[in-house]
Amino acid sequence: MTEISPSLTEARAAGQGPPALAIRGLSKRFGSKLAVNAIDLDVPAGSFCGLVGPNGAGKTTSLSMATGLLRPDAGQVWVHGVDVWGSPLEAKRLMGLLPDGVRLFDRLTGEQLVTYAGLLRGMDKDTVVERVRDLLETLDLARDAGTLVVDYSAGMTKKIALASALIHAPRLLVLDEPFESVDPVSAANIRDILHNYVASGGTVIVSSHVMDLVQRMCDHVAVIARGSVLAAGTVDQVRGGLSLEDRFVELVGGRNQTAGLQWLRTS
Amino acid sequence: MVAHLLRLKLALLRNSLRRSTMQIVGLAIGALYGLGILGMVLVGLVALGTQGPETIGVVTVLAGAALFLGWLIIPVVAAGLDMTLDPARFTTYAIPMRSLLAGLSLSSFIGIPGAITLLASVGTAAAWWRHPLGAVAALVCGALAALTSIVASRAVTAASASLASSRRFKDLSGVVLLVPLIFLGPIVAGVTAGVKDFKDYLPSLAGTLSWTPLGAVWAVPADVAGALWGQAAAKLAIALATAAALAWIWKACLQRALVTPAYSGSRRRGAGSMGFFRLFPATPAGAVAARSMTYWFRDPRYSAGLVIAPLLPLVLVFAGSRAAGGGMLGTTLALGGVLAAFLVVWSISSDISYDNTAFALHVASGVSGTADRSGRALAAGSLAVVPGVVYAVVGTGIAGTWALLPAVLGLILGAVGSGLGLASVFSARFTMNAPLPGDSPLKSKPGNNFPTMLIQLAGFAGVGVLMVPEIVLAAVAMSTNRPVLGWIALAAGVTLGTVSLMAGLRLGARQFDRRAPELLLAVSADR
Numbered sequence: 001m002t003e004i005s006p007s008l009t010e011a012r013a014a015g016q017g018p019p020a021l022a023i024r025g026l027s028k029r030f031g032s033k034l035a036v037n038a039i040d041l042d043v044p045a046g047s048f049c050g051l052v053g054p055n056g057a058g059k060t061t062s063l064s065m066a067t068g069l070l071r072p073d074a075g076q077v078w079v080h081g082v083d084v085w086g087s088p089l090e091a092k093r094l095m096g097l098l099p100d101g102v103r104l105f106d107r108l109t110g111e112q113l114v115t116y117a118g119l120l121r122g123m124d125k126d127t128v129v130e131r132v133r134d135l136l137e138t139l140d141l142a143r144d145a146g147t148l149v150v151d152y153s154a155g156m157t158k159k160i161a162l163a164s165a166l167i168h169a170p171r172l173l174v175l176d177e178p179f180e181s182v183d184p185v186s187a188a189n190i191r192d193i194l195h196n197y198v199a200s201g202g203t204v205i206v207s208s209h210v211m212d213l214v215q216r217m218c219d220h221v222a223v224i225a226r227g228s229v230l231a232a233g234t235v236d237q238v239r240g241g242l243s244l245e246d247r248f249v250e251l252v253g254g255r256n257q258t259a260g261l262q263w264l265r266t267s
Numbered sequence: 268m269v270a271h272l273l274r275l276k277l278a279l280l281r282n283s284l285r286r287s288t289m290q291i292v293g294l295a296i297g298a299l300y301g302l303g304i305l306g307m308v309l310v311g312l313v314a315l316g317t318q319g320p321e322t323i324g325v326v327t328v329l330a331g332a333a334l335f336l337g338w339l340i341i342p343v344v345a346a347g348l349d350m351t352l353d354p355a356r357f358t359t360y361a362i363p364m365r366s367l368l369a370g371l372s373l374s375s376f377i378g379i380p381g382a383i384t385l386l387a388s389v390g391t392a393a394a395w396w397r398h399p400l401g402a403v404a405a406l407v408c409g410a411l412a413a414l415t416s417i418v419a420s421r422a423v424t425a426a427s428a429s430l431a432s433s434r435r436f437k438d439l440s441g442v443v444l445l446v447p448l449i450f451l452g453p454i455v456a457g458v459t460a461g462v463k464d465f466k467d468y469l470p471s472l473a474g475t476l477s478w479t480p481l482g483a484v485w486a487v488p489a490d491v492a493g494a495l496w497g498q499a500a501a502k503l504a505i506a507l508a509t510a511a512a513l514a515w516i517w518k519a520c521l522q523r524a525l526v527t528p529a530y531s532g533s534r535r536r537g538a539g540s541m542g543f544f545r546l547f548p549a550t551p552a553g554a555v556a557a558r559s560m561t562y563w564f565r566d567p568r569y570s571a572g573l574v575i576a577p578l579l580p581l582v583l584v585f586a587g588s589r590a591a592g593g594g595m596l597g598t599t600l601a602l603g604g605v606l607a608a609f610l611v612v613w614s615i616s617s618d619i620s621y622d623n624t625a626f627a628l629h630v631a632s633g634v635s636g637t638a639d640r641s642g643r644a645l646a647a648g649s650l651a652v653v654p655g656v657v658y659a660v661v662g663t664g665i666a667g668t669w670a671l672l673p674a675v676l677g678l679i680l681g682a683v684g685s686g687l688g689l690a691s692v693f694s695a696r697f698t699m700n701a702p703l704p705g706d707s708p709l710k711s712k713p714g715n716n717f718p719t720m721l722i723q724l725a726g727f728a729g730v731g732v733l734m735v736p737e738i739v740l741a742a743v744a745m746s747t748n749r750p751v752l753g754w755i756a757l758a759a760g761v762t763l764g765t766v767s768l769m770a771g772l773r774l775g776a777r778q779f780d781r782r783a784p785e786l787l788l789a790v791s792a793d794r
Contacts, residue, residue: 104628
């Protein structure tokens with residue numbers, strides 16, 4: 001691990017505690033495809049970090065390995081200094097996770113599902129009841145609390161999954177595509193919740209395709225493509241004067257420069 | 268356009284075969300099975316040809332009507348038997364309705380059930396080898412009949428799909444339709460026994476059927492062979508009208524389905540209904556038990572098992588009813604209770620496969636193996652003991668052998684304990700080919716069922732071995748009518764059941780703690 005990312009040196013220089021998430025040499029191979037290729041990444045505690053990359057870049061695979069859902073072929077992950085694959089139970093207590101493309105126990109009602117997530121974490125009943133009520137209220141799901149999750153719309157499903165990830169008040173929140181199919185009002189509410197959470201000392205990692213959103217919302221960003229981290233650091237460091245979107249396209253490449261589709265003209 | 272749809276179906280078939288060798292094996296077995304049936308049917312038809320035209324007519328009408336009924340009923344029960352070309356997927360392409368209908372119906376012949384139906388229907392011509400005119404009519408009518416069958420099944424699927432866009436209906440119908448299916452054996456046996464003058468009855472049944480949409484098309488060749496031109500024309504008209512009416516129903520349903528989104532909401536309900544979560548302690552294990560319990564009643568894949576298991580003893584009793592008297596009946600019922608209890612507890616062996624990727628919540632929360640295993644076992648165990656004990660008490664009551672109740676209870680508790688113990692290890696070790704959440708309980712993906720069956724068989728054998736002491740003791744107690752041995756069997760059942768359960772939970776928990784991410788990866792593979 002000779003390469004040291006900018007954010008790591010920054011964190012060391014600032015003399016803070018261990019980073020909220022530290023990844024070293026993380027690799028995963030599916031058959032002949034190298035999905036994640038020995039990535040290093042540090043997310044400082046108290047940051048709002050965006051993880052951006054094209055489809056199939058290895059974002060979800062990296063996050064799954066970082067959160068203890070998928071065993072890496074090589075490499076290590078620490079959450080606030082706790083080795084995720086060495087002492088998983090301790091590490092998982094520190095993390096809240098909103099996975100993407102994963103089913104929920106959708107034959108439970110929304111209220112039951114969030115309660116279930118709390119009780120699974122071993123929380124006591126009264127705290128769970130109180131927090132479930134708060135979460136459903138804040139995420140505007142109170143009126144559908146008794147509806148089965150299978151009958152929820154896509155946006156409501158995202159929100160109830162987010163509630164399940166927040167119930168145990170984690171120190172690190174890992175959200176894979178949290179804003180997909182969420183309506184603008186709910187998205188704004190969620191952003192407020194996340195900003196308050198970061199302001200109170202929590203750390204958030206979101207993966208997203210939407211560069212504008214990441215540029216507006218996050219203070220740190222990591223660009224992943226073809227299983228490698230192309231750039232990481234504060235948003236201003238990474239974009240270097242350009243808009244994040246332009247910088248992203250410059251890093252990742254693949255834009256077609258021709259005029260293209262000449263026939264697709266209506267006039 | 269029709270050719271495009273046919274080519275698409277072929278391409279889908281080819282690509283599905285390219286995915287895994289097990290798929291090829293599955294298709295080959297299916298094809299062999301189909302060809303075997305086809306061969307038998309054709310041989311039977313040629314043999315039938317030696318009879319007079321009347322007999323041939325009776326047999327083809329009855330068999331044909333049955334085939335037609337099958338095409339009508341099976342798609343509803345099996346919830347979309349072959350939906351590789353689901354019309355909903357063509358919504359965004361502006362395909363003319365006429366081409367879509369023609370393409371979809373013709374593409375149904377690419378596939379084992381469709382192809383065999385077509386060949387067998389056209390093959391009825393073989394029965395008319397002594398009546399050339401009848402053979403020609405059979406060729407035409409066979410093709411028409413096969414086409415009508417396909418259109419009928421499509422129409423029924425489309426009609427029920429527009430009805431079934433409500434999830435509640437889909438859940439309920441999947442479970443309710445299972446009940447007559449389980450009793451099919453006893454019902455058929457009862458009907459055949461009941462109709463004494465069976466041989467006299469059949470021709471009149473066929474005669475009636477030949478004037479209904481079910482049998483008309485199959486009756487035409489017999490009338491042609493018998494030179495009853497008027498009758499033949501009338502029946503052909505009925506057949507054509509049937510096909511046209513079904514096609515119209517299909518088209519109407521499809522037209523509506525293509526403009527109605529699949530999602531249909533239900534009433535909004537506020538907080539406050541915590542269901543089973545109120546009953547179980549607020550611990551991780553208690554939560555897992557409450558969640559499992561909720562699924563047993565709300566997820567058709569589980570509730571189907573919960574409906575079937577208590578019915579099985581009754582089926583056994585029906586099957587044995589003509590063989591034995593009342594005493595035997597009661598004993599059968601009591602032993603059926605053991606089977607019912609075992610089937611309920613054994614279904615948790617595929618629990619994680621049923622969870623599918625929802626299992627990610629357990630992995631992400633860091634649930635301990637002990638909590639996960641014991642919660643699932645608690646739910647299934649409490650559900651299994653109820654029908655088991657009820658049947659044991661009722662059964663020994665009917666048989667008048669109260670003294671042997673302890674022996675049966677010993678068997679039940681042994682089966683529940685050992686079953687839960689072994690299933691807890693199995694479900695932490697293997698994932699199986701299970702229907703996905705939201706699918707019909709009967710649906711399973713073709714091709715890779717072989718390993719699943721092997722695992723299940725190994726499990727049954729394993730539980731059998733674990734229960735040898737109780738089984739031997741109970742068998743001796745019952746056959747020699749020595750109640751003391753029955754009490755010993757009860758003690759053995761309780762002790763061994765508890766030991767197996769504890770050992771199974773501990774072993775399963777250790778497996779779970781070590782392999783939870785691998786289990787999640789395995790269930791993610793077949794989403």
